[in-house]
Amino acid sequence: MRLAELSRRSGVSTATIKFYLREGLLPPGHRVSSTQADYDEEHLRRLQLVRALIQVGGVSVADARGVLAAVDDASLDQLSRMGTAVAALPQALPAPADDDEEAPTAERVAVEVQRRLGWRVVPGNPAHQALVSAVSALLRLGYPCDGEALLPYGELAERLAEHELALVEEFAAPTTQLEAAVALTVLYEPVLLSLRRLAQAERASRLLSGGEDPDEAPE
Amino acid sequence: MRLAELSRRSGVSTATIKFYLREGLLPPGHRVSSTQADYDEEHLRRLQLVRALIQVGGVSVADARGVLAAVDDASLDQLSRMGTAVAALPQALPAPADDDEEAPTAERVAVEVQRRLGWRVVPGNPAHQALVSAVSALLRLGYPCDGEALLPYGELAERLAEHELALVEEFAAPTTQLEAAVALTVLYEPVLLSLRRLAQAERASRLLSGGEDPDEAPE
DNA sequence: ATGATTGGATAGTGTCACTCTCCTATCGAT
DNA sequence: ATCGATAGGAGAGTGACACTATCCAATCAT
Numbered sequence: 442m443r444l445a446e447l448s449r450r451s452g453v454s455t456a457t458i459k460f461y462l463r464e465g466l467l468p469p470g471h472r473v474s475s476t477q478a479d480y481d482e483e484h485l486r487r488l489q490l491v492r493a494l495i496q497v498g499g500v501s502v503a504d505a506r507g508v509l510a511a512v513d514d515a516s517l518d519q520l521s522r523m524g525t526a527v528a529a530l531p532q533a534l535p536a537p538a539d540d541d542e543e544a545p546t547a548e549r550v551a552v553e554v555q556r557r558l559g560w561r562v563v564p565g566n567p568a569h570q571a572l573v574s575a576v577s578a579l580l581r582l583g584y585p586c587d588g589e590a591l592l593p594y595g596e597l598a599e600r601l602a603e604h605e606l607a608l609v610e611e612f613a614a615p616t617t618q619l620e621a622a623v624a625l626t627v628l629y630e631p632v633l634l635s636l637r638r639l640a641q642a643e644r645a646s647r648l649l650s651g652g653e654d655p656d657e658a659p660e
Numbered sequence: 661m662r663l664a665e666l667s668r669r670s671g672v673s674t675a676t677i678k679f680y681l682r683e684g685l686l687p688p689g690h691r692v693s694s695t696q697a698d699y700d701e702e703h704l705r706r707l708q709l710v711r712a713l714i715q716v717g718g719v720s721v722a723d724a725r726g727v728l729a730a731v732d733d734a735s736l737d738q739l740s741r742m743g744t745a746v747a748a749l750p751q752a753l754p755a756p757a758d759d760d761e762e763a764p765t766a767e768r769v770a771v772e773v774q775r776r777l778g779w780r781v782v783p784g785n786p787a788h789q790a791l792v793s794a795v796s797a798l799l800r801l802g803y804p805c806d807g808e809a810l811l812p813y814g815e816l817a818e819r820l821a822e823h824e825l826a827l828v829e830e831f832a833a834p835t836t837q838l839e840a841a842v843a844l845t846v847l848y849e850p851v852l853l854s855l856r857r858l859a860q861a862e863r864a865s866r867l868l869s870g871g872e873d874p875d876e877a878p879e
Numbered sequence: 880a881t882g883a884t885t886g887g888a889t890a891g892t893g894t895c896a897c898t899c900t901c902c903t904a905t906c907g908a909t
Numbered sequence: 910a911t912c913g914a915t916a917g918g919a920g921a922g923t924g925a926c927a928c929t930a931t932c933c934a935a936t937c938a939t
Contacts, residue, residue, distance in 0.1 A: 444886070456929050459886075464927095476886055476935045489801055495927085497797045499718075502927065523864050527857060532850060554855070560862045568857035575850035578716040582708055582843055585831060593823060594848070595855050597816050602859035604812060606867060612804060624801055626860060629813070630853060631751060631794035636773070636814050637852075638746060638787035640821035641845060643779045645742050648825060663916065675898050678917075683896095695904045695917055714896085721896065 444470070447480045451488045458488065465506050466491045490624055498627035504531045512619045519619065526623050532571035547577035553588030558595045605629060663689070666699045670707045677707065684725050685710045709843060717846035723750045731838045738838065745842050751790035766796035772807030777814045824848060 448455045461467040467487055470478030487509075494500040494508065511517070511525035548564075551572045555562045563569060579586040605625050613621035667674045680686040686706055689697030706728075713719040713727065730736075730744035767783075770791045774781045782788060798805040824844050832840035 443884090445884085454929080455886090457927085459888095460928060463887085470886090474885095474936065477884095477937080478886070486801075493797045493801060497794055520865060524861060527860060527864075530857070532854060532857075555858060558859075560858060561865070563861075566858065566861065568854045568861070571850050572854035572858070575716055575847055575854065578712045579843075579847050579851075582705075582712060582847075584827075584840070584843065584847075590827075591851065591855070594820070594852055595859070597820065598852065598855035598859040599863070600816065601813075601856050602863045605860065606863050608803075608809075621803070622860075622864070624798075624803065626857070628794055628798050628801075628803075630856075631790050632798075632810065633813055633817065633852070633856075634849060635751060635787045635791035635794065636810070636817035637820050637849075638749070638751075638845070639774060639779060639785065639791070640777075640814070640817040641746060641824065641841075642743060642782075642785065642787070644818070644821045644825050645746075645841070646739060646780070673898080674917090676896085678919095679897060682918080689917095693905060693916095695915095696906080697917070 442480045442485075444478070444480065447484060447488065450485055451492070453488060453492060461488070461491055464502055466502065466509060490620060493624060494627055497631060498530075500531060500627065504529060508623055512623060522619055523622055526619060527626055528567055530567075530623070530627060532567060543577040543580040544573065546580055547573045550576050550586060550588055550591065554591040554595050557588060557592060558599065560595075601629075601633070661699045661703075663697070663699065666703060666707065669704055670711070672707060672711060680707070680710055683721055685721065685728060709839060712843060713846055716850060717749075719750060719846065723748055727842055731842060741838055742841050745838060746845055747786055749786075749842070749846060751786060762796040762799040763792065765799055766792045769795050769805060769807050769810065773810040773814050776807060776811060777818065779814075820848075820852070 442450075444455050444458060447453075448458055451458075453461075458467065462469060467484060470480040470484065473479050491505060491509070494505045495502065500508065507529035508526050511522050511529055514522055514525070517525065551569060552562050555569075576586050576591075606622075608625060609618055609621045661669075663674050663677060666672075667677055670677075672680075677686065681688060686703060689699040689703065692698050710724060710728070713724045714721065719727065726748035727745050730741050730748055733741055733744070736744065770788060771781050774788075795805050795810075825841075827844060828837055828840045
């Protein structure tokens with residue numbers, strides 16, 4: 442398949458594909474001559490993953506490169522690659538906040554939840570940092586947020602993780618499990634957030650309007 | 661309080677505060693002369709909310725303006741304002757994908773989950789659109805994703821929403837409930853996502869390393 | 880042989896969230 | 910009153926980012 446066909450089948454412009462090739466998000470095609478390259482189904486698949494990461498998952502090009510590099514790194518075992526790949530996913534939480542006086546409290550809260558859930562605590566983990574940032578912001582605005590309050594969230598998160606890893610094992614061949622793990626981690630994120638927003642809207646409207654709607658049938 | 665003091669107490673540069681004032685994210689200070697204005701605690705609080713929305717929540721300046729306008733809009737009742745405010749929050753899902761052949765399927769899946777949960781379906785809702793986009797991306801990558809599979813996510817989302825609305829009612833005075841709803845919606849998002857990532861890392865490492873760790877105590 | 884196409888390289892575009900510079904008006908101290 | 914310092918407002922500028930448009934030489938199909 443030539444670049445033009447890859448573009449047609451993926452819906453991504455040739456210019457953008459070239460950009461991804463240049464940025465190392467997409468492995469180069471198999472050179473068939475000095476000015477022509479050939480792309481296969483694997484390229485198409487990878488391209489769709491890249492698009493999903495960037496457009497749906499909001500991952501930056503640089504971070505996507507890191508994630509994919511980890512997925513492809515044959516020198517690591519599966520666990521390390523998965524860890525590296527997921528760790529390379531960002532949370533887009535920019536400032537660890539240097540002069541943040543809530544930070545120590547937030548750090549304590551974050552550690553406490555994880556301890557109470559029996560999780561290993563890895564302070565360097567980006568997800569851990571993101572958690573600290575978010576808790577810190579909550580505290581700064583005066584909302585209560587302690588280990589106790591976060592526990593239910595952590596339990597829900599465990600259930601999600603369990604479910605998603607089961608999906609990965611069930612629906613992906615071993616060679617594509619890493620890719621599946623990355624894709625599901627990133628793509629179920631907006632799913633979860635959207636459903637949460639929808640649930641909030643639903644609850645709020647029932648609550649404030651007195652639930653006079655006829656078509657409700659909870660549980 | 662002068663601009664300089666507001667800046668000092670919030671940790672936000674005067675240049676940025678001026679920018680927020682210009683963009684209408686922060687109401688103007690009380691003019692004390694033609695070139696001086698006075699800011700109060702309410703300004704400080706609002707500024708912290710703006711920072712939380714933008715930095716932690718990843719909300720754009722334009723969207724933040726919309727959210728805050730809805731929060732402040734005295735011409736609407738509380739329900740409408742909350743709906744408008746939360747709807748104005750983005751999901752940063754850019755492309756509803758015009759030429760997307762998975763879109764109709766995704767739409768059907770999204771509607772099905774919501775119906776099965778007894779929620780009202782509002783096709784125009786940004787959260788609904790985001791859900792469709794995400795499901796569509798999942799399908800395009802070949803991962804199974806139907807109403808059945810999303811149901812557990814929806815149920816979890818309901819529990820989250822319930823919990824968060826309870827928090828809003830419990831910890832915020834009626835006049836600040838809207839602000840609390842917005843803040844909690846946005847700030848619990850990264851909390852949830854971080855915990856999910858941490859849970860995934862935990863599960864994955866246990867799974868792949870054979871769970872030889874001594875300190876695990878699941879369930 | 881030749882016109883179109885391909886792939887690669889380079890530079891440009893639009894957006895966004897600030898940030899810098901400048902300017903005038905006022906404030907506080909003398 | 911005066912004078913340097915500072916406040917606040919307006920506009921342009923900056924840097925990051927994700928593309929995107931333009932060239933160009935080398936092929937490929939005919």
